[in-house]
Amino acid sequence: MREVSRDRIKAFLTLLPSIVLIGIFVYGFIGNTIWISLTDWGGVGALAEDPQISYIGFQNYVDLFTGFLEGRFRQDLVNAVYYSVLLLAGAVGLGMFIAILLDRKPMGEDFLRTIFLYPMSLSFIVSGTIWRWLLAPQGGVNILPTYAGMEPLSFQWLASKESVLLFNWQNLLGIILYIAAFILIIVGLLGLKRDPNRAMKRWILPGVIIGAIVWLFGDLLPQAMIMEEMHGLNLATLGIILATVWQYSGYTMALYLAGFNGISQDLRHAAMLDGASEWDYYRRIAIPMLKPITISAVIILSHISLKMFDLIFAMTGPDNAETGHPALNMYLTTFRANDFAKGAAIAIVLFMVAAMFIIPYLISSYRQQKGE
Amino acid sequence: MERKLSPATIVLYVVLGILVILYLMPAYMALVTALKSPAEISLPTAWEWPSVINWSSFSEALDLLKPNLVNSLILTVCATALSTVLGSLNGYVFSKWTFRGSEIIFTLFLFGMFIPYQVILIPLFQTLRAMNLYGGLPGLILAHVVYGLPITSLIFRNFYAQIPTALIESARLDGAGFFSIYTRVVFPLSIPGFVVTSLWQFTQIWNEFLWGITLTRHSENPITVGLAQLAGGQAVSWNLPMAGSILAAIPVLLIYVFLGRYFIRGLLAGSVKG
Amino acid sequence: MLKKLGIAVCASAMLTAGAIPAQAADKVADELEIFSWWAGDEGPALEALIDIHGKKFPKVDVVNATVTGGSGVNAKAVLKTRMLGGNPPDSFQVHAGQELIGTWVKADRMEDLTPLFEQEGWMDVFPEGLVKLIGTDDGIWSVPVNIHRSNVMWYVPDNLNKWGVRPPQNWEEFIEIAPKLKAQGVVPLALAQNWTANHLWESVALASLGAEKWDKLWTGELPFNSPEAVAAWDLFGKVLDYTNTDASSLSWQQATDMVVDGRAAFNVMGDWAAGYMSTTKKLKPGTGFGWVASPGTNGQFMFLADSFGLPKKSPNRDQAIEWLKILGSKDGSDAFNPLKGSISARTDSDLSKYNDYAKSASKDFSHDRIVGSLAHGVTANEGFMNDFATVMEMYLKTRNSDAAGKAMVSIAMKNKIGQ
Known part of the structure; x- marks a missing residue:
């Protein structure tokens, strides 16, 4: 018995260096960055050997979200949302589609899988360099139609200054409330079948009320800024999204393919015997069964979209505001504009966004382990 | 069918x-x-096949990128080896020597996998400077080892979960202790785990850019930074950046094409709970 | 067997990991690391200087650390990480003026070069105004290697004849002839990525304000939201209407190419474009390409200068000083500048080594009204320049001159301009 407990101590000691390292390098550093973001470390004196730093509370965050000069950060944040949403839609959709095709076991499946997955092995710098050339306005993708005898495209993939789906940042509060109301109503509608009473009370009713209030009294909401500031989906980001989807759809394909292979063939045959079509099989049986895979894919991809620094750096350079991203803005704010505190604040905002996805995921997987 | x-x-x-x-x-x-x-x-x-094939782009790009390739090779091999070994030990503890709170520690580890690295960049930078490791490869290796721990621990934990506990128990009855069980029973079974983990780490580290550009001096820049430099300057002669891209991609591409099955397993371990 | 393999791998990894610092320590002895953003087309000029150094010190291993990106847009961030990381390059390129003083001198990271200036007799050969600009009350902080002119408009004479236009003397003329060029499918004014918009802005603003008021902006005597300053933005907006739409995806060389290839009529760019067109594109100054002062700025010379400084804790300080001596010498200067397309900062340079463009620029420099460039770090510190880029982005999107004026006021306050 004593042997065992000594072994347990050994086990713990083996783990200890890693615990210390993770403790310092992950949690300690995050804490340090939070602290930096609450100071005024920046400007002319920031570069001295021993800079003067003082605590200023949440001023940096207030500046980022409502300051007159931080419009670029706000556009970057909007970009980041669109990057995530479009990357998720594109990579999950396309990946699932290819997985379904490959699940039909065509000849040369191994070869095909390799083709679809190879982009994933490349670094963003490599793919960014190649795609920058592919998306050059007067060449690459734009002249492909000429080989079919058509007119070349004239879309300015990475340089377009157009944007769609514009909204005014002043109305931010109202927009957030609308989105909240929308989500409440959707959740309620989804739960309507299972427990109509609860769905109405808990979700739909509050959703409708919030929506109605904002609609009626939205003008009374405090405005986020003193002047009008429009943000939207910059069309120049589409080229970057295209490259990311190209790179990561193979990854979701591999996930789904592994999932499909894990589903017993009997289930498929049983479904077919019940008169289900192939389409029904995927829609009603296979894809719902792979919900955990979908969740993982969403987590990983949204994580990747928060790290798009490299790709944007290689494709449009760090200075192209149209395709900006908070990850890039953080680097420039910190190391080029010498504004360490604000850079830290941007990093923390980025971190919060990531945490919104990840913490629920980790908690649920923790619960699963406890259950094991 | x-x-x-x-x-x-x-x-x-x-x-x-x-x-x-x-x-x-x-x-x-x-x-x-x-x-x-x-x-x-x-x-x-742009799409047409060259009328005269010009191989010299590759030798020119190789000349320019050779130091970066060497740096990346040293960096990747060292960081991969260290983080894989540590991950294997951690995975062994997390799966076979669980103690009260080990799950929560494990979950806290995993969190480190998902943070955007910007959030630790400034303190990492300051810490490496304080440790006198800024600018060179050792600092970069340290960073990659530490932030590689979550994923390597995860893969090994899931991998070792498949080793029957009975095997460990019987070894223990034979009088084997913590380390001898690892070296005699667990380690010999973990070659596939090592392959999967090191492939994954190799690709990740080879492809990393943000730390490369913020934490190393010019002569220690890894390949991604070298390539970004090559591609960023004169956009006129595009053959060089393209040849450079191919050179930078080849190591990971080869791994992927020949060891693709393991690579996919690494992907799955990285994203699906075992 | 497998176990052994594993151990071998680990051991070798440890060994290599341990071996690197040792190796690095060995190498330090004979090295000189020079940090700049002169890559690619601007590379040969720097190489010429390194060659001179190589002949003098054949045993020293020169690390030419370049970070690409025009006007140092990427280099500045990398330099910052190096300096803050306590691992400075031995000597680095920096724009003379506030970019150096407002950033690194204020942070007390530079060595005073006054002794070097006195020892080499540079106090007499560099123009007094320039020395004042690179120094403060406490010392002189960098060695200038060249003088560039920012307000130049480039064109190809044959093309202009073909299209039936003449180089405009002021922006009103430009706006008159621009539709004519557009009708012929020619972009009137080629523009590249963001920093070139800043560059264009300073030429336009100088034309709109005149030299006196331009200077007053930086001393704080003329507010950035004054009607005159806002009018500069209005004019800039009008000029922007005649630029190419894919600007933000082009490098400055590509914008120059547009002019050379006949896709655009004009390009406002600093005179490194002359170096690019004559060295890389092999065009003859005067016939292959032509130039005038950018519209409305005739008789004014908006200058910028590249210089090299000596950071404190430079690892190879002695070699770095030797390097600076070469930069300031007549030989070094006259080897570098003809290739770079700039003129020498020294008053005694050998003009016969320079091409026609440089000769004319040198003449202008000696009798024109001199003003400092904003986009290239003479008049304002880095913080201001970075924020100015943000204001520019805002303007490019909204075209709101009043808002831009107000934004300028607040960034000037934040970065202590004119205080």
Whole structure:
């Protein structure tokens, strides 16, 4: 018995260096960055050997979200949302589609899988360099139609200054409330079948009320800024999204393919015997069964979209505001504009966004382990 | 499944064919451009095969990127080896020597995998400077080892979960302790785990850019930074960046093509809970 | 067997990991690391200087650390990480003026070069105004290697004849002839990525304000939201209407190419474009390409200068000083500048080594009204320049001159301009 407990101590000691390292390098550093973001470390004196730093509370965050000069950060944040949403839609959709095709076991499946997955092995710098050339306005993708005898495209993939789906940042509060109301109503509608009473009370009713209030009294909401500031989906980001989807759809394909292979063939045959079509099989049986895979894919991809620094750096350079991203803005704010505190604040905002996805995921997987 | 040439099958192959072309398009473009001489590169004829094949782009790009390739090789091999070994030990503890709170520690580890690295960049930078490790490869190796721990621990934990506990118990009854069980029972069984983990780490570290550009001096820049430099400057002679891209991609691409099965296993371990 | 393999791998990894610092320590002895953003087309000029150094010190291993990106847009961030990381390069390129003083001198990271200036007799050969600009009350902080002119408009004479236009003397003329060029499918004014918009802005603003008021902006005597300053933005907006739409995806060389290839009529760019067109594109100054002062700035010379400084804790300080001596010497200067397309900062340079463009620029420099460039770090510190880029982005999107004026006021306050 004593042997065992000594072994347990050994086990713990083996783990200890890693615990210390993770403790310092992950949690300690995050804490340090939070602290930096609450100071005024920046400007002319920031570069001295021993800079003067003082605590200023949440001023940096207030500046980022409502300051007159931080419009670029706000556009970057909007970009980041669109990057995530479009990357998720594109990579999950396309990946699932290819997985379904490959699940039909065509000849040369191994070869095909390799083709679809190879982009994933490349670094963003490599793919960014190649795609920058592919998306050059007067060449690459734009002249492909000429080989079919058509007119070349004239879309300015990475340089377009157009944007769609514009909204005014002043109305931010109202927009957030609308989105909240929308989500409440959707959740309620989804739960309507299972427990109509609860769905109405808990979700739909509050959703409708919030929506109605904002609609009626939205003008009374405090405005986020003193002047009008429009943000939207910059069309120049589409080229970057295209490259990311190209790179990561193979990854979701591999996930789904592994999932499909894990589903017993009997289930498929049983479904077919019940008169289900192939389409029904995927829609009603296979894809719902792979919900955990979908969740993982969403987590990983949204994580990747928060790290798009490299790709944007290689494709449009760090200075192209149209395709900006908070990850890039953080680097420039910190190391080029010498504004360490604000850079830290941007990093923390980025971190919060990531945490919104990840913490629920980790908690649920923790619960699963406890259950094991 | 039986295969017959129905219209549905034809559609399947046509769709797959189109997708294959689309996925290979960038690779084709990179190769064609790399093989052209600078004078022949122009936007309207970007897709055409070079009239004269110009291999010198590759030797030129290799000359320029050689130091970066060497740096990346040292960096990747060291950081991969260290983080894999540590991850294996951690995975062993997390799966076979659980103690009160080990799950929560494990979950806290995993969190480190998902943080955007910007959030630790400033303190990391300051810490490496304080440790006198800023600028060179050792600092970069340290960073990659530490932030690689979550994923390597995860993969090994899931991998070792498949080793029957009975095997450990019987070894213990034979009088084996913590380390001898690891070296005699667990380690010999973990070769596939090592392959998967090191492939994963190798690709990640090889492809990393943000730390490369913020934490190293010029002579220690890894390949991604070297390539970004090569591509960022004169956009006129595109053959060099393209040849450079191909050179930078080859190591990971080879791994992927020949050891693809393991790579996919690494992917799955990285994203699906075992 | 497998166990042994594993141990071998680990051991070798440890060994290599341990071996690197040792190796690095060995190498330090004979090295000189020079940090700049002169890559690619601007590379040969720097190489010429390194060659001179190589002949003098054949045993020293020169690390030419370049970070690409025009006007140092990427280099500045990398330099910052190096300096803050306590691992400075031995000597680095920096724009003379506030970019150096407002950033690194204020942070007390530079060595005073006054002794070097006195020892080499540079106090007499560099123009007094320039020395004042690179120094403060406490010392002289960098060695200038060249003088560039920012307000130049480039064109190809044959093309202009073909299109039936003449180089405009002021922006009103430009706006008159621009539709004519557009009708012929020619972009009137080629523009590249963001920093070139800043560059264009300073030429336009100088034309709109005149030299006196331009200077007053930086001393704080003329507010950035004054009607005159806002009018500069209005004019800039009008000029922007005649630029190419894919600007933000082009490098400055590509914008120059547009002019050379006949896709655009004009390009406002600093005179490194002359170096690019004559060295890389092999065009003859005067016939292959032509130039005038950018519209409305005739008789004014908006200058910028590249210089090299000596950071404190430079690892190879002695070699770095030797390097600076070469930069300031007549030989070094006259080897570098003809290739770079700039003129020498020294008053005694050998003009016969320079091409026609440089000769004319040198003449202008000696009798024109001199003003400092904003986009290239003479008049304002880095913080201001970075924020100015943000204001520019805002303007490019909204075209709101009043808002831009107000934004300028607040960034000037934040970065202590004119205080």
